[in-house]
Amino acid sequence: xxxxxxxxxxxxxxxxxxxxLRCSPRSxxxxxxxxxxxxxxxxxxxxxxxxxxxxxxGNILERFSAQQFPDLHSELNLSSLELGDSALYFCASTSxxxxxxQYFGPGTRLTVL
Amino acid sequence: QKEVEQDPGPLSVPExxxxxxxxxxxxxxxQYFMWYRQYSRKGPELLMYTYSSGNKEDGRFTAQVDxxxxxxxxFIRDSQPSDSATYLCVGGRDDxxxxxxxxxxxxxx
Numbered sequence: 001x002x003x004x005x006x007x008x009x010x011x012x013x014x015x016x017x018x019x020x021l022r023c024s025p026r027s028x029x030x031x032x033x034x035x036x037x038x039x040x041x042x043x044x045x046x047x048x049x050x051x052x053x054x055x056x057x058g059n060i061l062e063r064f065s066a067q068q069f070p071d072l073h074s075e076l077n078l079s080s081l082e083l084g085d086s087a088l089y090f091c092a093s094t095s096x097x098x099x100x101x102q103y104f105g106p107g108t109r110l111t112v113l
Numbered sequence: 114q115k116e117v118e119q120d121p122g123p124l125s126v127p128e129x130x131x132x133x134x135x136x137x138x139x140x141x142x143x144q145y146f147m148w149y150r151q152y153s154r155k156g157p158e159l160l161m162y163t164y165s166s167g168n169k170e171d172g173r174f175t176a177q178v179d180x181x182x183x184x185x186x187x188f189i190r191d192s193q194p195s196d197s198a199t200y201l202c203v204g205g206r207d208d209x210x211x212x213x214x215x216x217x218x219x220x221x222x
Contacts, residue, residue, distance in 0.1 A: 002156065033210075042214035043157070043201065056208045090156055099210040100145045104156035 003027065004105035006091050012111045018079040021108045023091030025072055031055070031094045032074040033102060034066055038087040049074055050097050081112045116140045117204050119213035127221050132189040134216050136202030139183065143204035143211075146178050148187045151199045151215065160200075161187065192220045 003026035013019055025032050034046040036059075045058035049068035060066075063081075068074045078085060088109050092102035119136045126132055134148075145164045149157035161176040163169045169176045177186040185202055197220045202213040 002158070004156075043212040045210055045212075048208075088154075092156075098207050099205050100147065101159060101162055102210075103159065104149075106156050107154075109154075 002103040002105065004091060004093050004103055006089075006105040006108050008108060009106070010109045010111075012113065013081060014113055015081055015083060017081050017112075018077065019081065019110065021076040021078070021089050021091075021110075023074045023076070023093075023105060025074070025091075025093030026103055029093035029095050029103075030072065031097060032068055032072070033092040033094075033099070034060075034074070034076050035090040035092065036087045037090060037107075043090070046076070048099065055097060056099070078110070083112050086110055086112045116211045117202055117213040119200075119202050119216050121214060122217040123219055124216060125219040125221055126192060128192060128194060130192050130220075132187075132192050132196070132218060132220075134187040134189075134200050134202075134218070136185040136187075136213055137183055138185065138202075138204045138211075140204060140211070141183075142206055142209075144206040145204075146176070146185050147203040147205070148174075148176055148185075149201040149203060149212075150196075151201060153198075157201055194220045194222050196220050 005024045030051045046060040048056040092104045147162040148160045151157040166180045173190045175188040199215040201215045
């Protein structure tokens with residue numbers, strides 16, 4: 001158990017809808033990262049937050065947004081969902097700003113029908 | 114050219130064999146390298162990380178980095194069926210992290 005928690009485990013929704021994924025980092029970790037993993041693209045970095053502020057951005061679509069709250073949990077919002085958004089979404093955390101030694105949560109499996 | 118490349122496999126080896134997993138990278142600015150293990154439908158689990166060229170050993174696992182040839186390897190000694198998983202090679206620096214697509218490994222009992 002990495003200490004990173006994610007909810008929900010599974011999410012099934014329809015095209016055009018909006019969903020929110022939630023992540024709680026390991027105790028004491030200030031950075032949260034979001035990733036999308038699909039079969040053909042592998043693990044793609046989306047965005048990093050450090051202590052409430054956006055720090056690094058990867059291949060995140062404009063339809064996606066994230067935030068980190070004062071208690072350090074983070075939410076990833078996915079809107080106007082398309083079939084191609086079906087994937088595993090992982091959250092990871094680290095203690096500092098640097099991107100190394102990330103600890104991953106169990107993931108949320110999103111299915112868009 | 115992708116920044117981190119791995120052979121997707123699958124790689125099948127008999128139990129007890131030495132496994133060699135390899136990865137190449139193109140970004141000279143990478144400061145660190147890592148290997149993650151991912152079981153099916155689970156989150157990646159950090160196995161090894163290193164900041165320098167050379168070897169780093171941890172139990173049955175040895176990570177090797179050759180910055181001159183931009184080549185990264187992970188060796189698994191005395192392989193076990195429980196080592197069957199996908200292994201992700203990672204290169205990164207302070208504000209950037211790139212994962213390879215992973216190599217699927219099967220250890221045959």
